[in-house]
Amino acid sequence: MSAGRRPSSRPPAFSAGVVVVRRDAEGWRLLLLRAYRDWDFPKGALERGESPLDAAIREAEEEAALRDLAFRWGDAYCETAPYGRGKVARYYLAETSETGITLPVSPTLGRPEHHEGRWVGLDEAARLLPPRLQPILAWARARLGA
Template sequence: MTDDTILAAGCVLWRRSPVDGELEIAVVHRPKYDDWSHPKGKLKRGEAPLAGALREVEEETGFRCEPGARLPSVLYYAGGRRKTVSYWAAEATEGHFTPNREVDRLRWLSPAAARTRLTQPRDQDLVDELLAVLRHA
């Protein structure tokens, strides 16, 4: 990893629907990029990836969560710089979404609908990773 690699972390946030108990995945809309993604963000200097992931989830979604299995990290280039995002499966425990500067919409969707709504294929793949982890839990 080079010194100018951007380090970030996030979660594939999930819950059981309060209506029918089915699995729902949170996807967030970021107006700056006009995209739908999993909650994530850059790590602060010296911040551990898991701590950063939990902080970013709460900042972007308003939900606290219980982290579960580590999911595959995602590597891509943003603005010509290498970016590595560490991900965890995380179950939403409590909270309430309030639109903010970074995230103006949050949707709780079925896995199939989340996969369709997510902008990047790398985020769509994380839905499959989450389902595999939950099947073996």
């Protein structure tokens, strides 16, 4: 689905997340999180009555302890094509000034949801992210003017 279009109905599984970026001397850095061998941006399922943007903000805090998010590009988003069992993930773009990475312990799991977090450049992100997230990365890159 193209960026900014609203789906006519929700897919069977729907999640929301944030492409978190920060700028340093080398350019834009993106936060990637790894669970097992899979790299992704912070994201997760919506809770009952929660908007996708609110879910994305909550997931960034739950998965990476990020509270300093500036949605400089507004509430525009980009969604993945359906994957897995028809799941669709919506991503927003936000900037942070935080440089550290914290992987909080999930009360449900008793451990962090992810095994690793990294700040990476755009080229490294392209190497690490799976094919389903390459359009999200291209969308973010275009919005960043990079």
